[in-house]
Amino acid sequence: MRKLIKKRSIKSGLLPGALVYVGDKSAVAVQVTIIDYTESVFEERQIQSLDECILFRESPSVTWINVDATHQVEIVQKLGDCFGIHPLIQEDILNTEQRPKLEDFGDYLYVVLKMLSINGNGDGMVAEQVSLILGPNFVISFQEEGKEGDLFEVVRERLRSSKGKLRKMGADYLLYALLDAIVDGYFVILERLGERIEVLEEELLANPSQLTLQNIHTLKREMIFLRKSVWPLREVISGLQRGESPLISETTGPYLRDVYDHTIQVIDAVESFRDMLAGMLDIYLSSISNRLNEVMKVLTIIATIFIPLTFIVGVYGMNFKLMPELEWRWGYPAVWLLMVGLAGMMLMFFRRKRWL
Amino acid sequence: MRKLIKKRSIKSGLLPGALVYVGDKSAVAVQVTIIDYTESVFEERQIQSLDECILFRESPSVTWINVDATHQVEIVQKLGDCFGIHPLIQEDILNTEQRPKLEDFGDYLYVVLKMLSINGNGDGMVAEQVSLILGPNFVISFQEEGKEGDLFEVVRERLRSSKGKLRKMGADYLLYALLDAIVDGYFVILERLGERIEVLEEELLANPSQLTLQNIHTLKREMIFLRKSVWPLREVISGLQRGESPLISETTGPYLRDVYDHTIQVIDAVESFRDMLAGMLDIYLSSISNRLNEVMKVLTIIATIFIPLTFIVGVYGMNFKLMPELEWRWGYPAVWLLMVGLAGMMLMFFRRKRWL
Amino acid sequence: MRKLIKKRSIKSGLLPGALVYVGDKSAVAVQVTIIDYTESVFEERQIQSLDECILFRESPSVTWINVDATHQVEIVQKLGDCFGIHPLIQEDILNTEQRPKLEDFGDYLYVVLKMLSINGNGDGMVAEQVSLILGPNFVISFQEEGKEGDLFEVVRERLRSSKGKLRKMGADYLLYALLDAIVDGYFVILERLGERIEVLEEELLANPSQLTLQNIHTLKREMIFLRKSVWPLREVISGLQRGESPLISETTGPYLRDVYDHTIQVIDAVESFRDMLAGMLDIYLSSISNRLNEVMKVLTIIATIFIPLTFIVGVYGMNFKLMPELEWRWGYPAVWLLMVGLAGMMLMFFRRKRWL
């Protein structure tokens, strides 16, 4: 959250459309990979010079240009200018704190969304911005930090092996395939969150502590983040699916509707998790109250039994000259009797109150 | 909830439209039953080979093909291909974690929803996905786990006995009859939940414990689940009833409106239950506070009465050489008088404070 | 709430449109009253045979057929068939757990809503379903349990005495008059609820107990019920008033708008009551906390004053051989002085802390 805001302030005051990378520059070297294919031909390579890209612009085959680690301003600019991308979109690609959105510029569509993955330790999630540009026969994808085993690898693999109908369809179907891969990634995240909720729930019932509460709140905050990434996505994909752009063929419609359904499923799951976390908070708070109650009961029982008895023994510890009871032969046993009787009565009282 | 997510991750990375069964495979053997009828003719049989189904596709009579236990991928695929069902729909049938939805493919409608029933022990509910496909003169239904005495049995019985106008109407009326049977099943579930809420309520007033709280939360979670199943159903049936598809005749309209009304009633009931559970949570929390209050009052009363008295007897237990009171003839009775008076005053004070 | 659900399950599995009475059969005998009027003529009688009703169907005068205690299936069916009412509507009339709704069948309108009245003891409310059918020149009303002094009596009286313009207007104005009578009844209910809230509020400030909380929740639940009856009514009357049906003349429009305004007023009042009850819950909970605080303060003051004093007297109750203080002439008075001083200091401390 705060990350977003801190970064933004670097930019405030600059020219609109000024290209400044707003992201983590410590990332790996930029890689530009081009995959060009028709049903029968397939070519994949990393390019050295961006000038090559012009060759692909006009070719009738489908071209997928993937740019990893989008912190090199000049690459985005060169590619953008080559394919006629509006300067503001170039700025959006570099500003890695975009809200998911869809923009239709007539001859190309711009989609930006979050790709979520589990971090190295497996206990948190990493969000990475992905920008997708769909033209008549090309898709350009910009990833914040490209990794070897990223979510797009399955798409690449499918293209290479010519499995499914990906190779037979146009660029819009490739866009769908990429969106689908990203949304599928959300399910992996949800699964992990679900596991953590489960663990937390057991902890909550067994031995709740202040730490449990903090964990509940950490999860809640991740849910807020997830929700912020997924809610606008719904609109984005619904916008694509509505089929107003000529760039998206009718046959791709049902597939996008399928991704849309998955997005709704993710939203539903996030809402359910939120409800569950709220319920856990209630249980936590009431278990604290319950424990206090139990502590108080023990104190009360012991104190109320012994306080009167202590008074009685105090009475016979007084040093008055004339205390007839002290002289009695059975005085001492009688006092014990009295005290045992009193304690018994009080125990019965507590039992009736259901405190025991 | 979590079930949904775990299963999904099996699929992530597969081809879209790749047919993988996402459900419990431990279910019974697949059964395909065909019921073919007109007003005068009725035929019901289990089929051995799916090739037979082609015969029914073209016949003018109404055909209902029911597939139990949809985990055999090839059956769904074969049937789907035979009736021209889109691959993505075939995938949705197999993925038993769909959100209720309606899809209109022009020459057939696809409806997916949840069929709810009480589980064996009678203390939980079982959700089963049902997919319905409505064509011009056929209905295909896919049940996740077909059981002998399932909710569709009433429809079958009505068809066999030719009661009502089911046999006189088209396939759209059959679809209505199936939907109606499923929605009627929700009322049974609501009745059970209502009973459990009633039991919980009595427990809450008589003897609330930490377990009561957990039961409230279990119910709340079931309510979340129920709500997730029923809310989208509203849209689905409203979509059917709006009468935009030529597959649904005008005479069936009022019947679908009737199912729609029932769905709204279920939603209303679920919302009321949620409100009631929220109220119960309040009562639970305040009854815990009340009990703590009561415990504290008893402790306070006993302690505050005896603490000063114990002090007094302590005074006369001191061993000073010169303590004139100790020598007095009526010293001992006078101290008793003093103490009884003090205790009486304090009791009066507590009574005035309404603590007694 | 639960009532609704229990009853429904009797029906589940029956034919749609199967006429089964879903209500309390212990009600009084069915009465069918016919009132037939024009501006100059007025006839009112109880009919013996339903065959007579056909006579009225065609007559140009306005006919109001009122059926009390709608649990006799055959009466509803005969009347329904005679006036051409759709079987599903006949079913809805018998199923006394309908949600308020309006259905337009072109040549007649069907309105179902709740008539609320105070029960015998005056401490609860009774809901009764009323179905109204408006035809070109007739209104048929079905009451769940007709009573002598029901809310419709005012309308009957006005018809008899020819007061106002009721006799001069058509059947649509009669429908309006009946709706108005029912909505006026809601105000009586709200008045009672208001009184109960007032009583509860005083109790809350004077002497809140666990019972107060239960009363708050009982009221809250009645509010939920009331809300469920009134919310959909808003849509119903708004639908009537929108004037899409030719059965409703333009002159009746403003009158229906008037009923609509009253419905909104009822909804507003219910919402305000809900807010007030929520506020009362807060006050209740905080008054419990306050009382605990007060109890704790008394305990703390008495305990903290006497505990050190008791320690001091304990010291001089020790039996050491050599305790010089005990031998002193003014030892005893000196100890008293010490103790009084200590107590005084502690009282001052508590006063400064504002605990006294």
Next chain:
Amino acid sequence: MRKLIKKRSIKSGLLPGALVYVGDKSAVAVQVTIIDYTESVFEERQIQSLDECILFRESPSVTWINVDATHQVEIVQKLGDCFGIHPLIQEDILNTEQRPKLEDFGDYLYVVLKMLSINGNGDGMVAEQVSLILGPNFVISFQEEGKEGDLFEVVRERLRSSKGKLRKMGADYLLYALLDAIVDGYFVILERLGERIEVLEEELLANPSQLTLQNIHTLKREMIFLRKSVWPLREVISGLQRGESPLISETTGPYLRDVYDHTIQVIDAVESFRDMLAGMLDIYLSSISNRLNEVMKVLTIIATIFIPLTFIVGVYGMNFKLMPELEWRWGYPAVWLLMVGLAGMMLMFFRRKRWL
């Protein structure tokens, strides 16, 4: 709130349009004032007989008829009949518990809303219903209780002195001027509420008591009332401004939009106040908890320090024959040393726990 409901029940069962005054009859005598003006001519007088009003109906000059204290049924009726006002509107004028609304009858508009003012003591607010009827060249205003120095006085003054363009414009501008005066009155109310919230806030931080809580709730309830008066007003004025009625000229449009903006400002302020009150409730509840905590800490510290010491002195108060310590020369000082050491250790423990 309850006022509304009590009053209504007087009416239930009467003829619709039956004119019964539903309000406080203890008000002052009815006054009917007529102001008739054009840009050059101005006439203001109290009329004796309502028959005079007919004269003004046809005159081309703008006429403003103001009726104070609308509890005299015949005046409303006579005026209404004279200007052709629908009987239901006459009823609405008399029923002083209307929800703000706008009704368009083609040749006249009816607006009803609440005029709020500070009551005599300055610690509460008084709501008064104002009905406004706009005709082609007249405005009729009905006030529940007309007072000398009411909010309309500023408008009258402006008319008399011919300041601004009021005299140059038509009846619609007069309507605007009256609405503006009423909405300006809301700001005065908000200011007072703001002051009371400020006072309450200081009280809350300095010395919160049960009374503070009640004050918070009183304010909350007034906020609910205010909200109920202002929310529907938004729709009313938006309806006027939309310019669908020919009675409202285009030049008046921007002025109504201005009133609309003010209404939105009032709504915004009310919502902010509600948020602030909710926050104050949280602070109140947590300050109670905090105080309990402080009390408990003092009790715990004193009790835990002295309880062990009292035990020790008790030990040496025992009367065993053989207790060697009692015979020791330094026994008594040694016990004191032991006790002081123990107390010191406990104080250190509490300091480490940050309880001191």
Next chain:
Amino acid sequence: MRKLIKKRSIKSGLLPGALVYVGDKSAVAVQVTIIDYTESVFEERQIQSLDECILFRESPSVTWINVDATHQVEIVQKLGDCFGIHPLIQEDILNTEQRPKLEDFGDYLYVVLKMLSINGNGDGMVAEQVSLILGPNFVISFQEEGKEGDLFEVVRERLRSSKGKLRKMGADYLLYALLDAIVDGYFVILERLGERIEVLEEELLANPSQLTLQNIHTLKREMIFLRKSVWPLREVISGLQRGESPLISETTGPYLRDVYDHTIQVIDAVESFRDMLAGMLDIYLSSISNRLNEVMKVLTIIATIFIPLTFIVGVYGMNFKLMPELEWRWGYPAVWLLMVGLAGMMLMFFRRKRWL
């Protein structure tokens, strides 16, 4: 909040359109700066007499008139009359408590919004109203308190240095540049708020006090204020971007959409902060409960261990003649043994309860 209301009441009762400054008059002297530019020419100067402004009205170059410290009524009036601004807009400019809004008067647009900046101490924010008027070739901006280094300085700098395409575009692009500068300012505010939340969070975990709570509420209130400033802005900019006004050229559309996206980002961040603050409140309240629990446990453990022991020593302090134990040789050690054993048992009990 309250500021708004207090100020308004000064105005209540005045003529609509009466120009009264509703703001802080203690501000600096009014400054009117004119910047006039085309792509090749640039002129910037402070003007002495407002009569000069007429010269710029007709010129084809783009003119930006910036008025600082808008409390001088006559300046606003003169400028307004010169450029044909509606009197109500002139009033809105002077009333510095407007809600952000957009008004389209055909030949000019009026936009009012809040400019937020950090106050001198850096611990609060200052809101300043900015009114912008867009004509065919001019922009007039009114700032509540113009400061040297205000947010518009970046725009001025860009104009002077002819950087970017600002000088090449029309007045609508200048309007965009100003809006963008203001919205960029929100990010700086959000960053500060984010930092304060972070600090508060650490404080909350380390050592929560009543002050922490007050800080949470202060932040919450600032969030309410921020929200009130930003929410309506969304509508404003969306209204501009929709492109209905001919004053806004098509090429400026994407830039406004960009500002719109930033506004949505700000709203998202505010909502996230609100959620976080709500979570912090929960943690605060539960940490108070936890501390109370800890205090109670210590008290209970010490009291319950020593209370029985004190009773025992009391028993042997009694002065009965006949108490055989006192005569026993090993009586004293035996009592010690008994007491140590008892204490040990109780400690074990507490350990089993997990209180130690």
